[in-house]
Amino acid sequence: MRADDPKLMRIEPPKLTLAERFFLPQIAEGLGVTGRHVVGVAFQKKAITVQYPEEQHVPSPNYRGVHRLNKDEHDRIKCVACMLCATACPAHCIDIVGASAPPSWPDREKYPESFVIDELRCIYCGMCEEACPVEAIELTGLYDLTGLSREQMIFDKTKLLSVFDATKDAEPMKYAAPPPGPAPETKMLPSPLD
Amino acid sequence: MLWVAIGILLKILVVVSIALGTVAYLIYVERKVAAYAQDRVGPNRAGKELGIPFGLLQPLADGAKMVLKEDVIPGYVSRPLYMLAPVIAIVAAMIGFAVVPFGPVGPNQIMNFQIAPNINIGILYVFAIGSLAVYGIILAGWASNNKYAFLGALRSSAQLISYEIPLGMSILGMVLIAGSLDLNQIVNWQDRRVWGVVVQPIGFLLFLVSAFAETNRLPFDLPESEQELVGGYHTEYSAMKFGMFFLGEYLHVITVSYLTVLLFFGGWSLPFHLLNQNQIGFLSAVFKVMVLLFKVALMILFIMWVRWTLPRFRYDHLMDLAWKSLIPLSLVNLVATAAIVQLIYSSR
Numbered sequence: 001m002r003a004d005d006p007k008l009m010r011i012e013p014p015k016l017t018l019a020e021r022f023f024l025p026q027i028a029e030g031l032g033v034t035g036r037h038v039v040g041v042a043f044q045k046k047a048i049t050v051q052y053p054e055e056q057h058v059p060s061p062n063y064r065g066v067h068r069l070n071k072d073e074h075d076r077i078k079c080v081a082c083m084l085c086a087t088a089c090p091a092h093c094i095d096i097v098g099a100s101a102p103p104s105w106p107d108r109e110k111y112p113e114s115f116v117i118d119e120l121r122c123i124y125c126g127m128c129e130e131a132c133p134v135e136a137i138e139l140t141g142l143y144d145l146t147g148l149s150r151e152q153m154i155f156d157k158t159k160l161l162s163v164f165d166a167t168k169d170a171e172p173m174k175y176a177a178p179p180p181g182p183a184p185e186t187k188m189l190p191s192p193l194d
Numbered sequence: 195m196l197w198v199a200i201g202i203l204l205k206i207l208v209v210v211s212i213a214l215g216t217v218a219y220l221i222y223v224e225r226k227v228a229a230y231a232q233d234r235v236g237p238n239r240a241g242k243e244l245g246i247p248f249g250l251l252q253p254l255a256d257g258a259k260m261v262l263k264e265d266v267i268p269g270y271v272s273r274p275l276y277m278l279a280p281v282i283a284i285v286a287a288m289i290g291f292a293v294v295p296f297g298p299v300g301p302n303q304i305m306n307f308q309i310a311p312n313i314n315i316g317i318l319y320v321f322a323i324g325s326l327a328v329y330g331i332i333l334a335g336w337a338s339n340n341k342y343a344f345l346g347a348l349r350s351s352a353q354l355i356s357y358e359i360p361l362g363m364s365i366l367g368m369v370l371i372a373g374s375l376d377l378n379q380i381v382n383w384q385d386r387r388v389w390g391v392v393v394q395p396i397g398f399l400l401f402l403v404s405a406f407a408e409t410n411r412l413p414f415d416l417p418e419s420e421q422e423l424v425g426g427y428h429t430e431y432s433a434m435k436f437g438m439f440f441l442g443e444y445l446h447v448i449t450v451s452y453l454t455v456l457l458f459f460g461g462w463s464l465p466f467h468l469l470n471q472n473q474i475g476f477l478s479a480v481f482k483v484m485v486l487l488f489k490v491a492l493m494i495l496f497i498m499w500v501r502w503t504l505p506r507f508r509y510d511h512l513m514d515l516a517w518k519s520l521i522p523l524s525l526v527n528l529v530a531t532a533a534i535v536q537l538i539y540s541s542r
Contacts, residue, residue, distance in 0.1 A: 015385065024399075027500075027503070027504065028503060031500065031503050032501060032505070033232045034499060034503040036504055037230065037231050037232070037233055038227065038230040038231050039497070040233075041229070041233055041234070041235070042230050042231040046233065047229075047230075047233055047234055047235045048233045048234075049233070049234045049235055051235065051238075133200045
């Protein structure tokens with residue numbers, strides 16, 4: 001592009017008024033803004049932070065926290081060990097060992113003998129949830145995921161099912177038949193990790 | 195003679211310990227103000243088990259942390275200067291208190307609320323000491339053998355040299371009007387007439403801006419510049435040595451607030467002569483000390499408020515502000531004040 005190109009637009013910075021060049025009115029205005037915030041927090045309890053252990057933040061319904069393995073109405077694991085979630089997982093944190101389903105489960109061929117998620121490798125992207133054809137794996141609203149060792153943070157099938165038991169009331173299965181009426185708001189859950 | 199010496203030592207002890215205790219709590223207040231300005235709550239846990247509300251034990255916890263932390267002295271520093279720098283920083287900040295009156299002073303008062311009373315060059319002494327403080331910063335930057343620390347120190351020296359000039363000239367108007375360099379005389383003049391901010395509004399603004407620069411507080415905290423200089427001159431300092439720089443900074447804030455109140459907000463005086471220099475009783479002295487402390491506390495709060503409002507200046511803007519705006523303005527102010535004082539006051 002040449003310097004005298006007619007399409008070239010020259011943009012000048014806006015001319016400052018005398019008051020603006022003196023800074024002082026602007027500074028006063030800025031002091032007003034921070035002053036309002038100070039007064040709001042100090043006297044009107046407008047702080048946006050949450051005093052964590054006593055109060056707990058409630059994440060939005062599509063928050064992606066700890067995984068759970070859903071159960072169907074007969075209390076059986078819904079997973080059919082199709083490996084789609086493990087394939088979709090970009091972090092390779094899901095390890096499934098499939099086995100033939102017991103003969104009493106006529107609706108499927110396989111079930112997961114072992115289903116292990118390394119919660120430390122997981123990036124909580126939710127791809128497993130999207131990939132699952134039977135709505136068996138879901139991410140819950142639990143965010144305070146802590147442990148004392150790496151081993152503790154590798155969740156096996158029992159643990160993931162227990163997450164479902166702990167969260168099923170507050171967070172119904174997302175893609176199953178929707179419950180009638182408006183969905184209840186996600187509430188704080190008792191920690192299932194103790 | 196002995197009793198006078200003991201009295202002075204006692205005063206020094208009281209003033210220094212109160213100042214250091216206040217500094218500890220100023221850091222707490224600063225954190226609270228910061229939190230409030232950012233819609234947070236700030237420190238509110240320390241002391242909860244003991245039933246003390248609002249985290250008021252936080253300064254003690256901070257202090258204990260500072261003292262107990264490992265003091266890392268990097269191998270590449272030049273040790274004598276490295277050790278000396280924080281000492282200079284805190285001593286220079288503290289000896290400025292010697293001439294700052296923290297209450298009424300005078301021959302017929304019950305007591306001189308000043309460590310070194312009736313020094314007729316009081317304010318000059320404060321500024322002389324104030325410029326010593328920069329040695330702490332420069333030595334720290336030089337001794338650290340670290341480019342960030344060094345850059346911070348360089349900035350600091352240029353900044354302090356530049357802002358000494360408008361700082362010094364901004365008070366000269368007040369000195370001319372009151373006819374004395376003694377802080378008590380200046381307060382007494384304001385008590386008789388009006389507060390300094392009324393007769394010297396430009397001088398007050400210049401003083402305020404330069405004082406922010408002298409204390410290295412935002413918006414002029416370029417020697418520190420956490421973002422660009424990873425802490426500037428105290429990058430290589432840890433534990434209590436870092437803490438001493440910190441204490442020095444807050445002591446400066448206290449000194450500057452005292453000076454602002456004494457020079458421009460009438461010191462211990464109240465409007466309508468509710469408190470005046472002819473009251474000499476014990477009760478009036480207590481009231482005067484309290485009024486002064488209250489004004490100083492408001493001033494400190496204002497300094498903190500400004501810190502959490504304004505972002506840092508760019509370096510060339512900082513220099514522009516000092517050399518192209520503040521110094522000419524203070525010269526004009528000084529000449530105008532001198533002319534008015536000479537033509538109007540002296541003829542009466």
